[in-house]
Structure formats: structure tokens, C-alpha cells
Amino acid sequence: MTRPQPEPVQVVKQRRDAALKALVDAVPYINYLGVQFDRRGDELTAVLPFDEKLIGNPLLPAIHGGVTAAFLEITSVITLSWAYLWEDIESGAIDPDAMAAGNLPRLPKTIDFTVDYLRSGLPRDAYARAVVSRSGRRYASVHVEAWQDHVSKRFAQATGHFLMPRDKA
Amino acid sequence: MVDKAKFARQFIEAIPHSRALGMRLTDIGNGSAEITMEYDERFVGDPKTGVIHGGAVSALMDTCCGAAVMSHPDAPAGTATIDLRIDYMRAATPGQAITTRATCYHITRSVAFVRATATDENSDTPVATASGAFTVEGR
Structure with missing residues (x-):
């Protein structure tokens, strides 16, 4: 009995990284804020590199509360979308190249x-x-936490509800 | 009272991120503020439709709520957001400016309570509403 060969590791990585990049690059506001995503298997970590334009209180100085909210919301939507699309990316039903070409x-x-x-x-x-607490056919609930120097010292957290697409087309 | 509004205006207009998003303070005073953000393709959240990202609307809401607190007669100085909830009623019409009006409807020695509504140029139904609690600092 012959077992099917596992996919070569670089093929798996290339497919997942290409799909994630296409998903993130498609959103102008994510690029405007400079948010990036690190991937370990299906786990995502969003990174917001500091920039002067993110300042909200020049006296402290501190990151703008709106930037924090936007960062948390971007992390939630991308993490939820990633979980939602994962199976189709893995099965080949969604082509990362088509996504990159704008067919999201x-x-x-x-x-x-x-x-x-x-x-x-x-x-x-x-x-x-972000953690997808519940993802139903119509609605999803997501919790997200953000930190800077110490992962145990969160500087913000959020919970959001999302309307799921009716179909993936 | 005029000085408080002036101080709040100067503070808001000096915020780097508010300037980056092109926010314009159109009215402020007595615990109310109105800020407009022009449509900008860099702030789009859905490339298929050109709708502005919720995060940009959040930044606008947060700034406007903070401005409303700072302009309240009983607020001594600065403020910071404790929490802010935003409800997204509908997608903002692509190409249109978004205007937020925030009101600080109650303030204690330590907490200010704020509500805000965001509309686009079809201002009959709101794009989003927000409610939040802010710190009262410097007392």
C-alpha cells in the first residue's frame, strides 16, 4: 500500500504566504497604517511598526486611540477572514494568484x-x-488583544461582531 | 468658555494622526464637537466597493468624542478614552466626506460620557454611532 506523498514544505508555505499577502495587500487602509502580519501555521500576529503619524497625544507622546481601534479591527477582520478562507486556500478552491490580481x-x-x-x-x-470566539453561518464574534513590550501587559483589547458573507464568490 | 474651545481646537489640530487623516474641526464648544474627514482612497477598507475602512471611522469618532469632552465647561484639561463602542449601520458612500458630531452628555469628577453619530453627505441615516467613557484629567 502506498501512501500519498506529503506536499513539499515550500509549496505549502508559498501558497499560504501568497494568500495572506494578497488578502492584506488588497486593503489600502492596512497599507496606509503599515500593519503587517506574521504567520505561524494558521496563527496570525499583527504588527504595527511605530510611526510619527500614529501619534494622538503629542504631549505624552501616545499612539492615537483611533489608531489602536483601527489596528485591533484590522487584526480582527483579517484573522476572521483567514479562518473563514483557510479550507478553500488549502484545497485549492481559492487561487492566491487570482486573489493578488484583485479577484478577492x-x-x-x-x-x-x-x-x-x-x-x-x-x-x-x-x-x-485575535481569537474567533464563534463563527456561525451569518454572524461571528471575535476577541482581540494588543500589547507592546510585554505580552502579559496588554494596552488595549476589543470585542467585535461581524456579518459573514452569504457566499464566497 | 471661548478660551476652552480655543484650547481644544488647538490641541485637536496639533494631533499628528488627525492631521494625517485630514480631519477638519468645523464646530466646538460646550461639550459638543463636529469633525469632517474628506474621502481619501488611502483609507479604503473594501477595494471592491471603495468603502472607507471602519478603522478610519473609529479614529474620527475617537477624536471627535475627545474634542467634545475637552470643550465641556466642567472638564479641566486633557482626556483619554476608557472605552468606545462603535456600531456600523451602513457602508459610507464612496467619494463622500464623513462628518461626526459628538456630545458629552454627562460628566463627573472622573468620567465623561459621550455619544457620537457619523453621517456622509446623505445625512438622513447615520453611517455609524458611537458611545464611550473618557477620563477627566487634571483635577
């Missing part, structure tokens, strides 16, 4: 988003990870 699947839409500001955002890089 429909993505979840934010219904509401609630941000808790735990401490002020320092003028340095920030990181965030």
Missing part, C-alpha cells in the same frame, strides 16, 4: 466593535492577536 472573495463586515483602552500606547511597535 467577499469578506466579513463589522457590525459593532468595542475597544477597552487599558494603558496608553507608547511610541513603539505594537502587536495584536
